[in-house]
Every structure is written in structure tokens, then in C-alpha cells.
Amino acid sequence: MNPLVIEKVFKQYGDKTAVNGLSFEVAQGEIYGLLGANGAGKTTTMRMVLGLILPDGGSIRYRGKTYSTEQLSMLGYLPEERGMYPKIKVSEQILYLAQLRGMSRRDADANLKRWLDRFQVPEYYNKKVEELSKGNQQKIQFIAAVIHKPSILIMDEAFSGLDPVNVELLKSTVKELRDDGASIVFSTHRMEHVEELCRNITIMHKSNPVLQGPIRDIKNRFPKEKVVVGAERDIPGLDRIPGVVSATRTERGYDLRISRKEAAQEILKHAMAQGPVERFELLEPTLNEIFIKTVGESHE
Numbered sequence: 535m536n537p538l539v540i541e542k543v544f545k546q547y548g549d550k551t552a553v554n555g556l557s558f559e560v561a562q563g564e565i566y567g568l569l570g571a572n573g574a575g576k577t578t579t580m581r582m583v584l585g586l587i588l589p590d591g592g593s594i595r596y597r598g599k600t601y602s603t604e605q606l607s608m609l610g611y612l613p614e615e616r617g618m619y620p621k622i623k624v625s626e627q628i629l630y631l632a633q634l635r636g637m638s639r640r641d642a643d644a645n646l647k648r649w650l651d652r653f654q655v656p657e658y659y660n661k662k663v664e665e666l667s668k669g670n671q672q673k674i675q676f677i678a679a680v681i682h683k684p685s686i687l688i689m690d691e692a693f694s695g696l697d698p699v700n701v702e703l704l705k706s707t708v709k710e711l712r713d714d715g716a717s718i719v720f721s722t723h724r725m726e727h728v729e730e731l732c733r734n735i736t737i738m739h740k741s742n743p744v745l746q747g748p749i750r751d752i753k754n755r756f757p758k759e760k761v762v763v764g765a766e767r768d769i770p771g772l773d774r775i776p777g778v779v780s781a782t783r784t785e786r787g788y789d790l791r792i793s794r795k796e797a798a799q800e801i802l803k804h805a806m807a808q809g810p811v812e813r814f815e816l817l818e819p820t821l822n823e824i825f826i827k828t829v830g831e832s833h834e
């Protein structure tokens with residue numbers, strides 16, 4: 535049985551349905567992507583998984599059990615909003631939070647020092663949170679979420695506010711936690727991070743799960759509609775090939791949009807008939823394009 539199983543979960547606020555029959559499972563050592571436009575129901579879902587609010591229907595199971603305080607030490611949460619106390623020292627609040635999650639102060643202290651070294655900021659141990667930049671506060675919040683080695687980790691916009699170097703640092707840390715066996719629910723609007731980190735995803739829209747499954751399978755369900763041709767010279771007539779919706783001249787050649795896949799071969803033939811082609815590629819849709827299509831279509 536998977537460590538986290540969400541089954542037909544339903545949540546209502548007054549007469550507003552926030553989550554409508556959502557089911558998914560997160561395996562051990564998996565990062566699961568929970569995606570959706572603003573107001574889709576992601577935060578509500580994460581809060582239910584964390585036991586902060588109760589579902590009105592359906593069930594959430596943690597290693598086969600329903601929520602109880604026993605699960606506290608198993609769960610870690612990185613919220614989107616910074617939730618640290620500005621006036622209190624980093625070490626004081628992290629050690630306090632770790633003890634709430636069942637750790638001894640000594641173990642928590644050793645872990646905290648290890649994490650601060652890992653993030654190359656050992657000097658933050660005695661600093662007040664307000665003395666740190668926004669990005670560095672995010673690192674501390676990250677440490678607070680993982681200090682007790684949770685086996686189920688909920689991460690909401692984990693990399694927001696970080697510079698590219700720190701994004702890479704935290705990304706590699708998330709991958710390590712996955713490789714160590716954590717089950718991670720990862721929610722973000724940054725589709726390139728989802729493509730890199732997640733195997734399976736759910737896209738929610740207006741409280742409903744509208745697209746679910748392995749990213750690989752989802753991509754195969756959507757047609758390839760983009761062709762890139764690399765050529766320095768002009769290739770007249772590309773836009774007149776049947777099935778070509780548009781052909782745009784770029785620095786390095788042409789970007790084309792097609793409405794049926796046979797058009798790709800015609801484009802290649804046409805281009806080669808006029809001289810050498812340096813590059814030719816039929817691109818699969820990006821997750822960003824799939825997201826926009828899905829949410830747009832289900833919106834209508």
C-alpha cells in the first residue's frame with residue numbers, strides 16, 4: 535500500500551465546493567505534482583492531507599491509517615507563505631518545531647547544524663529570522679519542514695523567492711529526500727519544475743480533478759503540433775503546405791504550428807528540396823501548454 539492514499543475526498547465551504555471527489559496516491563520515493571489554476575482547490579487539499587482541516591467526504595490514509603496525532607511526526611509542510619516568527623532566533627524556533635514533531639532537542643540540534651552547513655549558512659543559527667533576506671528565510675522554512683525527517687512531505691511553491699542558484703540547491707535537496715524514500719506532494723505554478731521533478735500529476739480545475747496520471751502518458755495523449763526547422767536561408771512556401779497553421783521566421787530558421795502530424799513530413803520534404811536542413815524537430819507539447827489547454831477547455 536502506498537504511504538499516502540487520498541480517496542474521493544470532498545470539501546465544502548458553505549455552499550462553495552472547494553474539492554470535489556479527488557483521488558490520488560503517492561508512492562514511497564515519489565514526488566507527486568498537484569497543479570491547478572488559482573482557486574482550483576490545491577491548498578484546501580494540502581490542508582486536508584496535513585490534518586489541519588477535515589474532509590467532508592472520502593478518506594485520507596497514511597500508511598493505511600486515518601489521521602491522528604500519531605501522524606504528526608510523519609508529516610512535513612513547507613507552506614507558500616513564510617510562517618516564521620521574525621523576532622525569534624532561527625535555532626530557537628526550529629528546535630521548538632522539531633520537538634513538537636517528536637524529536638529530541640539533541641537530535642534536532644545536530645540535524646539543524648547539518649542542514650545549515652548543507653545550505654552554506656551556519657552563521658544563521660543565532661540570527662533572528664527578520665535579519666535574513668526573503669530567500670534565506672525560505673531556506674530556513676525549508677529546514678523547518680524537513681528537520682524531523684518526515685516520510686510524507688507537502689511542498690507548496692517550494693522555490694518561490696529563490697535565486698536560480700538556490701533553486702538548484704533546493705531542487706537537488708528535494709530529489710535527495712525523494713531518493714531517501716519520502717512521499718512528496720509538490721504544488722506549484724512553475725511547470726518546468728513539475729516536468730523535472732514529478733512522475734505523476736493531477737491538474738485540478740474549479741475543485742475537480744481534470745487530468746491525472748504519469749506525465750509521460752499525459753504528453754502522449756496530446757498531439758505534437760510544433761515543428762522547428764533549422765536553416766539559415768529563407769524557405770518560401772512553408773505556410774502553404776496543407777496542415778500548416780503558421781510558419782514564423784526566427785533567428786535560426788522557422789517555428790511552425792501544424793494541425794495534423796502528416797504535415798511534419800511535408801515540411802521536411804519541402805525544406806530539403808530547397809537546400810540543406812540543419813535541424814528538424816517535431817516537438818511534444820510542454821506541460822505548460824497542456825495545462826493551459828486543459829484548464830482553458832474545461833473552463834469552457
Ligand SMILES: Nc1ncnc2c1ncn2[C@@H]1O[C@H](COP(=O)(O)OP(=O)(O)OP(=O)(O)O)[C@@H](O)[C@H]1O
Nearest residue numbers: 547550551552570571572573574575576577578579
Ligand atoms: N476558508 C475558506 N472559506 C471559504 N472558502 C474558501 C476557504 N478556503 C478556500 N476557499 C475557496 O475554495 C476554493 C479553493 O481554494 P484553494 O485555496 O484550495 O485554491 P488553490 O488551488 O490553492 O488556489 P491558489 O493557487 O490561488 O493558491 C476557492 O474558491 C476558495 O475561494
